[in-house]
Amino acid sequence: MRIDVVSIFPEYLAPLELSLVGKARTAGLLDLRVHDLRAWTDDRHRTVDDTPFGGGAGMVMRPDVWGRALDDVLTPDAHLLVPSPAGTPFTQRTAEAWATEQHLVVACGRYEGIDARVVEHYATRGRVTEVSLGDYVLNGGEVAALVVVEAVARLLPGVVGNPESLVEESHGAAGLLEYPVYTKPPSWQGHDVPDVLLSGHHARIARWRRDEALRRTAARRPDILVALDAVRWDRHDLEV
Numbered sequence: 001m002r003i004d005v006v007s008i009f010p011e012y013l014a015p016l017e018l019s020l021v022g023k024a025r026t027a028g029l030l031d032l033r034v035h036d037l038r039a040w041t042d043d044r045h046r047t048v049d050d051t052p053f054g055g056g057a058g059m060v061m062r063p064d065v066w067g068r069a070l071d072d073v074l075t076p077d078a079h080l081l082v083p084s085p086a087g088t089p090f091t092q093r094t095a096e097a098w099a100t101e102q103h104l105v106v107a108c109g110r111y112e113g114i115d116a117r118v119v120e121h122y123a124t125r126g127r128v129t130e131v132s133l134g135d136y137v138l139n140g141g142e143v144a145a146l147v148v149v150e151a152v153a154r155l156l157p158g159v160v161g162n163p164e165s166l167v168e169e170s171h172g173a174a175g176l177l178e179y180p181v182y183t184k185p186p187s188w189q190g191h192d193v194p195d196v197l198l199s200g201h202h203a204r205i206a207r208w209r210r211d212e213a214l215r216r217t218a219a220r221r222p223d224i225l226v227a228l229d230a231v232r233w234d235r236h237d238l239e240v
């Protein structure tokens with residue numbers, strides 16, 4: 001998979017050189033390219049923004065600079081992603097879908113955003129998705145780019161050492177939150193590991209883990225339970 005990220009702060013994406021994503025790149029599983037949007041400016045001051053039509057505070061990123069950048073970076077099968085608080089929510093399901101793509105291009109906007117005609121124009125030529133991490137305002141799309149790249153890259157075959165570890169996760173296939181995890185020592189600061197986990201009784205352990213996932217999800221994310229109408233569970237299991 002190839003991922004291009006375009007930003008006026010390319011150094012913001014430096015953490016992607018590290019760890020998991022770094023390994024994926026050296027293993028040739030991920031071709032990640034980070035670009036400085038200012039490389040496509042056409043003036044001495046390397047200007048990327050201007051005042052908004054219709055007035056209002058802040059600045060808007062110019063369509064012509066983004067157009068030259070995206071014309072260079074996009075390929076016919078690319079999916080253009082534009083992080084924005086006005087985007088559609090990014091979830092594990094989104095990450096799974098995008099992990100099967102050939103080419104993702106992330107356009108990181110700053111200021112008040114990118115001139116709307118950029119999304120409009122490229123939507124006529126290929127797939128474009130305005131995507132949101134959540135209902136809060138960041139100063140730009142770079143943090144979202146880091147999140148999207150990590151969430152997608154870790155799903156690429158061969159990137160995570162043990163694919164099994166991708167299975168039992170929060171927001172995994174069942175959509176529930178993950179159960180609590182423990183390791184040695186069996187007792188720490190007066191807190192003991194639940195006995196069932198030391199029992200070696202796999203069926204009971206699996207049941208306990210499922211119950212804990214349901215309990216946590218009901219307590220912290222009832223919205224997920226409501227959405228998971230397909231989940232077969234009895235309320236009495238939850239004892240909540």
Ligand SMILES: Nc1ncccc1[N+](=O)[O-]
Pocket residue numbers: 083084085087131132133134135136137138139140141144
């Ligand atoms: N929440 C956001 N704020 C600014 C830019 C991008 C954002 N996002 O969620 O992708």
